[in-house]
Amino acid sequence: MSEAAEEAAESARGREVWIEKYRPQSLGDVKGHEHITERLASYIERNDLPHLLFAGPAGVGKTTSAVAIAKELYGDDWRENFLELNASDQRGIDVVRDRIKNFARSSFGGHDYRVIFLDEADALTSDAQSALRRTMEQFSNNTRFVLSCNYSSQIIDPIQSRCAVFRFSPLADEAVAAQVREIAAAEGIEITDDGVEALVYAADGDMRKAINGLQAAAVMDDTVDEEAVFAITATARPEEIREMVELALDGDFAQSRARLDTLLTDVGIAGGDIVDQLHRSVWEFDLTDREAVRLMDRIGEADYRITAGANEQVQLEALLASLSLDDE
Numbered sequence: 001m002s003e004a005a006e007e008a009a010e011s012a013r014g015r016e017v018w019i020e021k022y023r024p025q026s027l028g029d030v031k032g033h034e035h036i037t038e039r040l041a042s043y044i045e046r047n048d049l050p051h052l053l054f055a056g057p058a059g060v061g062k063t064t065s066a067v068a069i070a071k072e073l074y075g076d077d078w079r080e081n082f083l084e085l086n087a088s089d090q091r092g093i094d095v096v097r098d099r100i101k102n103f104a105r106s107s108f109g110g111h112d113y114r115v116i117f118l119d120e121a122d123a124l125t126s127d128a129q130s131a132l133r134r135t136m137e138q139f140s141n142n143t144r145f146v147l148s149c150n151y152s153s154q155i156i157d158p159i160q161s162r163c164a165v166f167r168f169s170p171l172a173d174e175a176v177a178a179q180v181r182e183i184a185a186a187e188g189i190e191i192t193d194d195g196v197e198a199l200v201y202a203a204d205g206d207m208r209k210a211i212n213g214l215q216a217a218a219v220m221d222d223t224v225d226e227e228a229v230f231a232i233t234a235t236a237r238p239e240e241i242r243e244m245v246e247l248a249l250d251g252d253f254a255q256s257r258a259r260l261d262t263l264l265t266d267v268g269i270a271g272g273d274i275v276d277q278l279h280r281s282v283w284e285f286d287l288t289d290r291e292a293v294r295l296m297d298r299i300g301e302a303d304y305r306i307t308a309g310a311n312e313q314v315q316l317e318a319l320l321a322s323l324s325l326d327d328e
Helices: 005-013 034-046 060-082 093-107 126-138 173-187 191-201 205-221 224-232 238-249 253-266 271-282 288-307 313-322
Strands: 052-056 081-086 114-119 141-150 164-167
Touching: 005 205, 034 060, 034 164, 052 060, 060 081, 060 114, 060 141, 081 093, 093 114, 126 141, 173 191, 173 205, 191 205, 191 224, 205 224, 238 253, 238 271, 238 288, 238 313, 253 271, 253 313, 271 288, 271 313, 288 313
Parallel strands: 052 141, 052 164, 081 114, 114 141
Antiparallel strands: none
16 A cells, blocks of 8 residues: 555544444443343344333443344344434424334335334423334334433333333443553554543543543544543543532632632533532542532532523532531
């Protein structure tokens, strides 16, 4: 290969999205949920796949597992026998009446059933879910449904009772770190131990977030370290969050507010993300039980108000001010 061709190939590799490039192709490649993938593999081995409901946060392997099931069932023909729909984009009853029913009715050869994967099924309206329940009954002889959602409580009971429910928890730190190191080695990227730890912390169990962070940080410098990761992911260091809270608990509201302003304005971290980091870090702080309870109470109140549309900075400052007051 000529030098120009090699450079073009290298450039093309650099433009690839790593979350797709390194997406597991089989259930055995899915990391962190071996207890789930083993059960799914047994269904495929017996050719006895029930309707499935995958529940859990983003980036933990729900969509990957659904696609892997199709690839193992149908091989190279998986695209012709697998329909993927995103319910958050098409959440009305028409998508059930039209696209899903048309796919379920259509002919197919060589397979006992086809698979319909409905991502973010908790976004479906109640009428659409009722229609989906009837469709699952009508076409159960030749169609299997795989539903994915963040909150299974948003799925109506008649659908849940027709599915084998699998709950995907956030991925363990070890699984995320192993995947990050594997990708870094494959891409020839030098990554430090503290860089891996920073990616694991920023991802918080979300593999997509970890891989995207790695790819973005790798573009910035030849070596991916802690500083590069926190900069590219707009994540506060745990010690910065800890210092801000401890200053407030010590009664130094002015300095605590200054730390918050730095995170919001200079670093550019969203208020909701700071609330999430506070929540994750409560039990890592050197706090008494009373202080931890006070902090959790204020975090819950601030999170609710920010979610309801209140000003992020005002709510976070109010949180720190309440911690600065002496409740003793």
